[in-house]
Amino acid sequence: MEKILFVVTLGLAAFSLSNTAALLSNANSESALVTYQQHILPIFEVHCLSCHGERVSKKRQLYTYGSVKEKIDDILFRVQLDPSNRKFMPYKMRQAPLTSAQISVLQAWKDGGMVE
Numbered sequence: 001m002e003k004i005l006f007v008v009t010l011g012l013a014a015f016s017l018s019n020t021a022a023l024l025s026n027a028n029s030e031s032a033l034v035t036y037q038q039h040i041l042p043i044f045e046v047h048c049l050s051c052h053g054e055r056v057s058k059k060r061q062l063y064t065y066g067s068v069k070e071k072i073d074d075i076l077f078r079v080q081l082d083p084s085n086r087k088f089m090p091y092k093m094r095q096a097p098l099t100s101a102q103i104s105v106l107q108a109w110k111d112g113g114m115v116e
């Protein structure tokens with residue numbers, strides 16, 4: 001009986017260890033894989049570039065890698081405000097607000113060193 005318990009305990013410990021390892025490596029590979037071209041630009045095309053695109057706004061441009069990288073803190077701040085805040089983006093909800101999954105992608109991109 002004691003032996004069986006021991007084996008079960010060992011098995012559980014090994015299971016939770018391998019689970020944790022899998023979670024960790026997932027988190028790492030996700031943040032390493034987020035790139036401007038593949039993940040960030042497509043979000044901006046849908047939600048932001050109708051106002052911050054090349055044709056529309058030279059001053060408040062957000063259509064280049066460099067401009068998004070430079071403004072990432074302000075961007076993360078604004079998309080997480082209450083939509084009633086006048087600084088909330090997308091401005092006056094004229095485009096659909098970002099989902100929490102999209103905001104996590106932006107955060108992961110920043111944390112991963114903002115790969116182009």
Ligand code: HEC
Binds near residue numbers: 061091094095
């Ligand atoms: C309907 C038009 C519109 C949309 C869509 C829009 N914005 Fe804006 N944005 C504005 C206007 C107008 C301003 C200037 C007013 C202000 O600063 O609050 C602005 C200002 C900003 C600024 C500060 C100025 C700058 O460029 O440094 C940031 C950052 C920003 N928007 C990010 C975003 C992001 C990110 C999205 C998409 C999630 C977005 N905006 C979608 C109209 C828009």
